[in-house]
């Protein structure tokens with residue numbers, strides 16, 4: 001029998017890669033997407049699955065809509081990837097973020113319990129739940145200490161996932177994913193902002209980009225590697241929670257340097273703090289300025305993950321390194337800008 005998967009947030013980066021993966025494994029894929037949003041399926045098109053995914057109107061704020069989609073589509077597996085996922089925006093919209101990211105997951109779990117508790121459920125949890133963690137690297141046993149409304153909302157969804165598993169016996173897994181990027185990333189996230197911006201600068205279409213904290217460190221992997229981990233979680237014998245990460249942290253500055261080299265900019269840093277900037281040595285032009293509006297409150301402990309449990313129990317390992325990722329994204333954006 002063909003297995004059926006429902007992916008909420010299918011039009012996002014991870015939704016597109018996961019849809020492609022599941023289709024390649026013979027699944028029928030239904031993609032949930034907000035009815036009100038001007039639906040843009042460019043990512044599904046980009047990975048070649050726009051005609052193979054059935055799109056269903058799905059609104060995380062509406063329990064009855066969620067239940068009716070599940071009743072109609074009868075999925076064997078649900079991957080809850082839909083969210084307000086921009087950390088900085090969550091400071092301006094904490095309640096809305098909570099409604100979608102925290103209660104949205106609870107609404108799906110409740111619908112699963114009511115309609116068919118045998119449905120396997122994946123919750124997209126995040127390293128942002130660690131926030132100001134008391135240890136580094138962070139693993140499944142690190143105490144959570146979120147420092148953004150987004151992290152707090154996701155932590156509620158994480159605990160609901162654990163609770164529906166422990167109390168109601170739902171096969172529910174929480175994947176605690178560290179940053180994962182790709183050419184499909186939105187421009188609001190720092191990696192794609194840099195690759196898109198530097199490609200335009202290299203071609204003379206733009207002068208400069210503005211960034212926040214250049215020394216912020218993250219554990220960046222490749223999104224297509226991470227969706228494989230999501231799928232593996234739902235195929236395992238027992239549901240559990242897993243960190244997916246590369247185990248290495250790099251700074252925003254490191255990322256800028258690799259991208260600049262890839263697109264042919266000769267980058268040098270000058271100045272310090274808020275007055276720091278990057279110039280292109282060949283032209284003497286400023287290509288990066290610092291804007292304190294892009295600084296985050298409360299970025300204390302560097303986020304870097306320990307994925308030993310996923311390696312041991314799921315045989316999962318990220319394939320793409322940080323520099324390959326930066327180069328891949330930069331090359332893709334340079335090609336797009338040349339078109």
Ligand code: GDD
Nearest residue numbers: 085087126127177178179188189190211212213216294296
């Ligand atoms: N967005 C952005 N823009 N971030 C900047 C900038 C800038 O101009 N300058 C520096 N940064 C720093 C941020 O302060 C942060 O430390 C880091 O770059 C990464 O920021 P984002 O790319 O916006 O990602 P994020 O870490 O906040 O969150 C992403 O990863 C989480 C973990 O997987 C999002 O995808 C979350 O939804 C996800 O949960």
